[in-house]
Amino acid sequence: MKKEGFAVIGGGYWGSNYIRLLSQMPETELYAVCDKAQDRLNAVHRRFPEVSLHQDIDPILEREEIEAVVVCTNPASHFEITKQLLEAGKHVLVEKPMTLTVESSAELVEIAKEKGLTLMVGHIFLYHSAIEKVKSYILNGDLGEVHYLYSQRTNLGPIREDVNALWDLAPHDISIFNYLLDSNPVWVNAVGTKFLRGQVEDAGFIVLGYENGALGNIHVSWANPHKVREVVVVGSKQRICFNDTSPDEKVRVFEKGVAASATAYSDYGEYQLLIRDGDVISPKIPVVEPLKNEVKHFIQCKQNGERPRSDGVNGLVVVKVMEAVNESVRNNGTPVQLKY
Numbered sequence: 013m014k015k016e017g018f019a020v021i022g023g024g025y026w027g028s029n030y031i032r033l034l035s036q037m038p039e040t041e042l043y044a045v046c047d048k049a050q051d052r053l054n055a056v057h058r059r060f061p062e063v064s065l066h067q068d069i070d071p072i073l074e075r076e077e078i079e080a081v082v083v084c085t086n087p088a089s090h091f092e093i094t095k096q097l098l099e100a101g102k103h104v105l106v107e108k109p110m111t112l113t114v115e116s117s118a119e120l121v122e123i124a125k126e127k128g129l130t131l132m133v134g135h136i137f138l139y140h141s142a143i144e145k146v147k148s149y150i151l152n153g154d155l156g157e158v159h160y161l162y163s164q165r166t167n168l169g170p171i172r173e174d175v176n177a178l179w180d181l182a183p184h185d186i187s188i189f190n191y192l193l194d195s196n197p198v199w200v201n202a203v204g205t206k207f208l209r210g211q212v213e214d215a216g217f218i219v220l221g222y223e224n225g226a227l228g229n230i231h232v233s234w235a236n237p238h239k240v241r242e243v244v245v246v247g248s249k250q251r252i253c254f255n256d257t258s259p260d261e262k263v264r265v266f267e268k269g270v271a272a273s274a275t276a277y278s279d280y281g282e283y284q285l286l287i288r289d290g291d292v293i294s295p296k297i298p299v300v301e302p303l304k305n306e307v308k309h310f311i312q313c314k315q316n317g318e319r320p321r322s323d324g325v326n327g328l329v330v331v332k333v334m335e336a337v338n339e340s341v342r343n344n345g346t347p348v349q350l351k352y
C-alpha cells in the first residue's frame with residue numbers, strides 16, 4: 013500500500029494531535045512539520061525524531077513526496093498558508109475557521125477547483141460517531157420534525173489572540189446544525205460581551221433561523237468555569253442530547269414530547285396539549301477518535317476525487333455565517349439576512 017505523504021503546519025495544542033495520528037496511521041507518512049516557534053519544533057523532535065522540522069514553509073512547498081498538508085496554525089494565517097500550498101499543488105486539510113473572510117475563503121475554493129485539488133476544512137464534529145448517531149435519528153424519522161437545536165460550548169480557555177470566542181468556538185456548532193438540518197441558516201442574530209481584556213468578545217449568544225422555521229441557539233464562552241460541550245435537538249417525537257464530556261453516555265434519546273391535538277371543543281379553536289411519556293435511551297456509540305475519521309475521510313476524498321463532507325464550500329458557508337454574526341454583534345443583535 014502506498015502511504016500518503018503528509019506535512020503539518022502548526023504544531024501547537026491541536027496540531028500535536030494531527031502529528032501523533034499522521035505518524036501512527038498505517039496509511040500515512042508524516043515527512044515534515046513546520047512551526048515558526050522553535051520550542052514547538054523541539055517538542056515534536058523529542059517524540060518524532062525522524063520528522064524534518066522547519067520554521068519556514070518553503071521546504072514543504074518544494075518536497076514532491078509531500079502531497080497533502082494539514083494547516084493547524086492560528087486562524088489569521090490560514091488564508092496565506094493554504095493559498096501557497098494549493099498554488100504549489102498540495103491537497104489541504106485546513107483547520108476551522110477556514111479563513112476570517114468570505115472573500116478569502118471563496119478564493120481558496122476557486123484555486124482548489126482550478127487545480128483539481130482536495131480542500132477540506134476540519135469541522136471535526138461531522139466525523140464524530142455521536143453526531144452520526146444523532147443524524148441517523150433525524151434521517152430515519154424517529155425524532156420527527158426538528159423544532160429547534162441548542163448548544164453550549166463553555167470552558168475556561170483556551171483564550172486566543174487573533175479571534176474572539178465566537179469565531180473560535182461557534183464554527184463547530186454552526187457546522188453541526190447545518191449538517192443535522194441539511195441546510196444553511198437564512199438569518200442570524202448575535203450578541204457578545206468583552207470582559208477580560210476589553211479587546212475581543214469573550215462570550216456570546218447566537219441565534220440562527222433556518223428556512224423550514226427551525227431555530228438554532230449557540231452559547232459560547234472561553235471564560236466560564238463550567239465546562240460544557242453539549243448539543244440538543246428537540247423534535248416533534250424525541251429530544252436528543254449529545255454530551256461530549258460524558259465518557260459513556262454521549263448520546264441520550266428522550267422519547268417524550270408534547271403535541272397539540274384538537275379536542276371536542278375544536279370548533280372554538282381550543283386545543284388540548286398531550287404530554288407523551290416514554291423511555292430515555294442511551295444508544296451504543298462506536299468509540300473511534302473523530303480526528304482519525306476526519307483524516308481518513310480526507311485521504312479517501314483525495315484518492316478518489318470525492319467531495320469531502322466538509323469541503324471548501326462547506327467551510328465557506330460557515331465563514332459566511334460568522335461574518336453575519338460579526339455584523340450582528342457590531343449592531344447589538346440586529347438580525348442579518350443570509351443568501352447563498
Ligand SMILES: NC(=O)c1ccc[n+]([C@@H]2O[C@H](COP(=O)([O-])OP(=O)(O)OC[C@H]3O[C@@H](n4cnc5c(N)ncnc54)[C@H](O)[C@@H]3O)[C@@H](O)[C@H]2O)c1
Nearest residue numbers: 022023024025026027047048049084085086089107108136
Ligand atoms: N477541531 C478542533 O476541535 C480544534 C481544537 C482546537 C483548535 N482547533 C483549531 O486549530 C488551529 C490551531 O489551534 P491551536 O489550539 O493548536 O493553537 P496553538 O496556538 O496552540 O498552535 C498554533 C501553532 O501555529 C504556529 N504558527 C502560527 N502561525 C504560523 C505560521 N505562519 N507558520 C508556522 N507556524 C505558525 C504557532 O507557533 C503555534 O505553535 C486553530 O485554527 C483552531 O481553531 C481546532
